[in-house]
Amino acid sequence: MKKVLVAGGSGYLGRHVAKEFEHRGYYVRVLVRNPDKIKEKGEHGEPIIYDLVDDVVTGDATKPETLKGICDDIDIVFSSLGLTKPDFKHSSFDIDYMGNKRILDLALASKVKKFIYISVFNAEKMLEIQNIQAHEQFAGELRKSGLDYTIIRPTGYFSDMIQFLNLANMGIMPILGEGDKRSNPIHAADLAKSASMRSIRKQPISMRVGLMSSPTGRLASLLPGLPEKTRFTSISRYG
Numbered sequence: 614m615k616k617v618l619v620a621g622g623s624g625y626l627g628r629h630v631a632k633e634f635e636h637r638g639y640y641v642r643v644l645v646r647n648p649d650k651i652k653e654k655g656e657h658g659e660p661i662i663y664d665l666v667d668d669v670v671t672g673d674a675t676k677p678e679t680l681k682g683i684c685d686d687i688d689i690v691f692s693s694l695g696l697t698k699p700d701f702k703h704s705s706f707d708i709d710y711m712g713n714k715r716i717l718d719l720a721l722a723s724k725v726k727k728f729i730y731i732s733v734f735n736a737e738k739m740l741e742i743q744n745i746q747a748h749e750q751f752a753g754e755l756r757k758s759g760l761d762y763t764i765i766r767p768t769g770y771f772s773d774m775i776q777f778l779n780l781a782n783m784g785i786m787p788i789l790g791e792g793d794k795r796s797n798p799i800h801a802a803d804l805a806k807s808a809s810m811r812s813i814r815k816q817p818i819s820m821r822v823g824l825m826s827s828p829t830g831r832l833a834s835l836l837p838g839l840p841e842k843t844r845f846t847s848i849s850r851y852g
Contacts, residue, residue, distance in 0.1 A: 616640040618687045618725075620674070620716050621694035622666075623650040626731065626801045628659040630691055631666050633805035642668040644683055644694075644716075659801070674712030675703055683716070684723035691808060692716060693731040696744060709747035714754055727761045729808055734768045765808060769798045 617634050621627040622643025628651065635641045643666050645651060652663040663669060672679035674694055684690065694716070696708045713730065720728055732748045755762050 614638065614640050615688045616642065616686055617689040617691060618642045618644060618683060618716075619666075620644045620683075620690065620692040620713075622662070622669075623647065624693055624697065625655060625657055625659055626693040626804060627691075628655060628662050629801040629805040630693065630808055631662050632660050633802070633809045634691075635662075635665055635667075637809050639689075639809075640668075641666040642670060642683070642687065644670050644672050644674075644680075646671065646673050674715060675707055677715055680715055680719060684719040684725055687720070687723060687725050689727045689729065690716060690720045690725050691729040695731075695748070705744035705747040706750075709744055710751045710754075713751045717751075717755060717758060717760075721758060721760060725760065727763070728755060728758075729763045729765065730755055731808075732764050732766050734766045763808075765804070767799050767804055 617639045619627050619631045619634070619641060622631055623645040627643070631641050631643050643651070643662065648663065648669050648671055651669070652661060654661055670683055672683060674680065692713055694708065694712055696703065696705050700708075717728060730752065732752050733745055737749075752764050755764065
């Protein structure tokens with residue numbers, strides 16, 4: 614039985630990935646900061662995985678002493694570890710780069726066979742943004758590590774659309790530019806299937822997931838429950 618470590622196991626994507634690997638017959642170890650979090654459903658319907666996975670390791674990627682042994686006997690590391698909300702203690706560099714780099718170093722020391730990493734769609738066009746820089750700096754470390762790897766670059770997640778729905782329900786709908794910019798979010802469960810299938814591929818690859826299909830203006834107009842007097846507001850690329 615192959616063994617996988619899911620770093621970022623309590624997050625939106627990490628939970629779905631852990632469930633998918635378990636479904637496919639893998640031994641699943643998850644790295645979480647707070648194990649109680651995965652005993653309940655997530656705010657976007659993420660599955661409860663505490664009793665589903667084989668091993669729950671409590672650790673913090675910013676504290677190397679808590680990560681000892683996490684890659685022991687592991688064949689595949691999957692990481693969606695990253696700073697998703699403002700944290701006044703840590704920067705994107707601390708978590709997106711250094712946190713993942715620590716896990717990569719442990720993976721190399723433990724002779725892990727493959728590392729799957731979640732980055733950002735079109736990252737090369739947004740390198741002036743701090744968290745994108747951190748993502749890509751780690752992706753560079755992964756590419757030159759000599760380890761078999763897959764870097765997945767999703768367009769975005771349906772969970773990200775909730776903030777737009779909340780604003781729309783308040784009568785305000787931000788759209789990018791003139792509303793002709795395209796977006797095609799993906800559900801974490803679908804991305805998890807893609808990630809688990811990539812685990813058997815024996816060739817380093819960087820891949821995009823999702824295509825830019827629906828203009829954001831049209832997506833906005835189709836949101837359910839949109840107030841009749843909703844005000845559509847164009848915003849710049851950086852809001």
